[in-house]
Amino acid sequence: MLPLRIKLKLSPPAAMALWTPTSMIDTHTHIFSQEFDADRPQVVERAVRAGVSAMLLPNEDAGSLGRLQRTVADYPAVCHALVGLHPTSVGADYPDQLDRIFSATAGIDRPVGIGEIGLDLYWDASAIGLQTEALEVQLSMAAERGLPVSVHCRDAMEPMLEVLGRFGRGRLRGVMHCFSGTEADAARIVALQPDFLFGVGGVLTFRKSTQPGVVAALGLDRIVLETDAPYLAPVPMRGRRNEPAFIAHVRDALAAICGCSPDEVDRRTTDNALQMFNLPNSENT
Numbered sequence: 001m002l003p004l005r006i007k008l009k010l011s012p013p014a015a016m017a018l019w020t021p022t023s024m025i026d027t028h029t030h031i032f033s034q035e036f037d038a039d040r041p042q043v044v045e046r047a048v049r050a051g052v053s054a055m056l057l058p059n060e061d062a063g064s065l066g067r068l069q070r071t072v073a074d075y076p077a078v079c080h081a082l083v084g085l086h087p088t089s090v091g092a093d094y095p096d097q098l099d100r101i102f103s104a105t106a107g108i109d110r111p112v113g114i115g116e117i118g119l120d121l122y123w124d125a126s127a128i129g130l131q132t133e134a135l136e137v138q139l140s141m142a143a144e145r146g147l148p149v150s151v152h153c154r155d156a157m158e159p160m161l162e163v164l165g166r167f168g169r170g171r172l173r174g175v176m177h178c179f180s181g182t183e184a185d186a187a188r189i190v191a192l193q194p195d196f197l198f199g200v201g202g203v204l205t206f207r208k209s210t211q212p213g214v215v216a217a218l219g220l221d222r223i224v225l226e227t228d229a230p231y232l233a234p235v236p237m238r239g240r241r242n243e244p245a246f247i248a249h250v251r252d253a254l255a256a257i258c259g260c261s262p263d264e265v266d267r268r269t270t271d272n273a274l275q276m277f278n279l280p281n282s283e284n285t
């Protein structure tokens with residue numbers, strides 16, 4: 001087994017001093033989607049009251065970009081955009097979609113990363129060719145720009161490992177969002193790209209989840225929190241629309257699994273996210 005607890009050597013920990021108690025970062029949330037049109041201000045307010053200090057919003061496709069732009073413009077102190085094309089939105093027109101998404105990023109003030117990108121063979125395994133092309137183009141952009149990525153991987157671990165391996169070791173950094181792999185999968189990812197972290201969300205709290213053993217093996221140095229709202233609400237909210245305020249349930253489950261205090265989970269996962277995404281100093285915004 002490869003060592004998973006290698007200390008990350010990322011860009012300057014500019015934000016280390018920013019951490020305050022009960023500061024959590026939701027590193028993957030879609031609060032710009034229409035599921036939140038009726039109450040987005042209240043959703044953001046509940047998140048901040050629950051201790052969420054930043055929310056990272058990964059784009060889905062060319063059609064969602066306007067909503068994303070508006071949401072980060074409305075809540076600049078707490079919402080940050082990632083731009084990218086989601087694998088389930090990849091079709092034959094993907095070059096055109098990428099043009100539209102990446103030429104429009106001038107309209108987004110400083111995207112903090114590229115996402116949501118990846119492979120999803122759950123719905124249609126024949127999509128592998130186009131999805132792989134779109135993923136490689138976007139990973140190349142991330143490597144050239146020095147940006148982290150938010151990676152979606154569903155029923156596609158082996159082809160994902162092949163793609164990550166085609167880039168030089170250490171050329172990529174980012175988060176395997178909603179990581180559903182095994183401890184061995186995580187070790188293989190880290191061997192290929194040592195600056196990768198793993199996003200942990202509501203699945204951790206599900207009764208039959210296999211994730212507790214995986215995250216215990218990973219250790220807090222490798223983990224960031226996320227909700228993937230509106231999906232995958234944690235227990236005891238399971239089945240409801242998920243929202244960033246519910247992330248405290250994931251944090252509490254993680255504390256129990258790792259045998260540490262909730263404050264320690266907050267501090268370490270927040271430090272990981274601040275360093276990975278080089279988030280702006282909230283005291284200056």
Ligand SMILES: [Zn+2]
Nearest residue numbers: 028058116228
């Ligand atoms: Zn997502």
